[in-house]
Amino acid sequence: MNDSASMYSEALITALMNADSVAVLTGAGVSAESGVKTFRDPDGLWMKFKPEELANFDAFMRNPELVWEWYNHRKEIAASVKPNPGHYAIAEMESLFKEFTLITQNVDDLHRRAGTSNPIELHGNITRSFCIDCNKFYDKVEVSEQQKIPKCDCGGMIRPDVVWFGEMLPMNAIQTATAAAQDADVFFSIGTSGEVYPAAQLPGIARQYGAYVVEVNPGKTSISFQMNECLLGPSGVVLPPIIEELKRRKLSA
Ligand code: BV8
Ligand code: ZN
Numbered sequence: 721m722n723d724s725a726s727m728y729s730e731a732l733i734t735a736l737m738n739a740d741s742v743a744v745l746t747g748a749g750v751s752a753e754s755g756v757k758t759f760r761d762p763d764g765l766w767m768k769f770k771p772e773e774l775a776n777f778d779a780f781m782r783n784p785e786l787v788w789e790w791y792n793h794r795k796e797i798a799a800s801v802k803p804n805p806g807h808y809a810i811a812e813m814e815s816l817f818k819e820f821t822l823i824t825q826n827v828d829d830l831h832r833r834a835g836t837s838n839p840i841e842l843h844g845n846i847t848r849s850f851c852i853d854c855n856k857f858y859d860k861v862e863v864s865e866q867q868k869i870p871k872c873d874c875g876g877m878i879r880p881d882v883v884w885f886g887e888m889l890p891m892n893a894i895q896t897a898t899a900a901a902q903d904a905d906v907f908f909s910i911g912t913s914g915e916v917y918p919a920a921q922l923p924g925i926a927r928q929y930g931a932y933v934v935e936v937n938p939g940k941t942s943i944s945f946q947m948n949e950c951l952l953g954p955s956g957v958v959l960p961p962i963i964e965e966l967k968r969r970k971l972s973a
Pocket of ligand 1: 746747748749750752753758759760761764775825826827843882883884885886887888889910911912913914915916917918936937938939941953954955956
């Protein structure tokens with residue numbers, strides 16, 4: 721495994737130049753440079769709250785107000801920040817390969833705002849909500865001082881459209897993501913600790929099916945051992961030079 725600092729190797733650029741299909745899996749780390757807290761970093765979200773207390777359906781039914789307070793807080797943060805150079809580099813990759821798939825565990829909508837046209841959202845999207853009784857979707861939910869929990873026209877409780885622990889991922893999302901991992905000539909795992917399943921299985925599946933697998937992360941993770949190459953740096957710093965070099969070579973090819 722090429723264990724370089726943050727500079728890409730010739731092997732990676734060659735693999736990208738020869739690649740028909742490229743897939744990228746991202747986690748909370750890709751949004752860190754936008755100012756969005758990750759989950760498991762020292763100042764991460766899970767340091768204050770336990771996931772069991774917040775990111776699962778029972779916690780929501782036990783204390784919907786607390787869970788909505790947490791998601792409204794994260795919605796405000798997500799709406800107040802901007803995509804960073806890492807998001808834009810990934811969005812640019814779309815036009816550089818015959819087939820490109822962006823798979824994200826993030827719910828902050830930043831990939832879409834950076835121009836990625838069809839992000840595969842494994843864990844949902846914080847800008848959407850739905851009624852737990854009639855499944856009606858809402859892009860905007862109103863809460864008032866009196867009514868802290870948004871209610872549907874049918875009277876049912878509305879929840880954030882995110883996948884909580886113990887909940888199945890959207891079938892089409894995980895199927896599309898798995899097919900993209902199996903098809904990929906090059907697979908990037910960017911800004912994820914590789915702790916949450918089934919998303920964390922994707923880099924290993926890509927490797928098994930012959931992809932050149934690259935991790936972009938300032939630190940090592942529990943899935944680093946599955947990589948061909950670990951680029952140890954922040955995605956907003958590591959990715960743009962790779963895209964620039966690729967565009968230069970494609971121009972002169
Ligand atoms: C499922 C909600 C089938 C949305 C999240 C027992 C019972 C039930 C299930 C399980 C069980 N035991 C295990 C499981 C499976 C469970 C799981 O994996 N648990 C783990 C913790 C062991 N998974 C599930 O429950 C999934 N569903 O399996 O269904 C099933 C059903 C019933 C019974 C059995 C099976 C559902 C998983 C989705 C959970 N929802 N969030 C939200 O509120 O956001 S998970 C949460 O973690 C987020 O979605 C997040 O995306 C995800 C992964 O975290 P990361 O994105 O990797 O973030 P993290 O902070 O961990 O790491 C950040 C990384 O970035 C770090 O490595 C850091 O170094 C790096 N970084 C920092 N700065 C930068 C950077 N990298 C690059 N650049 C930088 N600048
Ligand atoms: Zn309803």
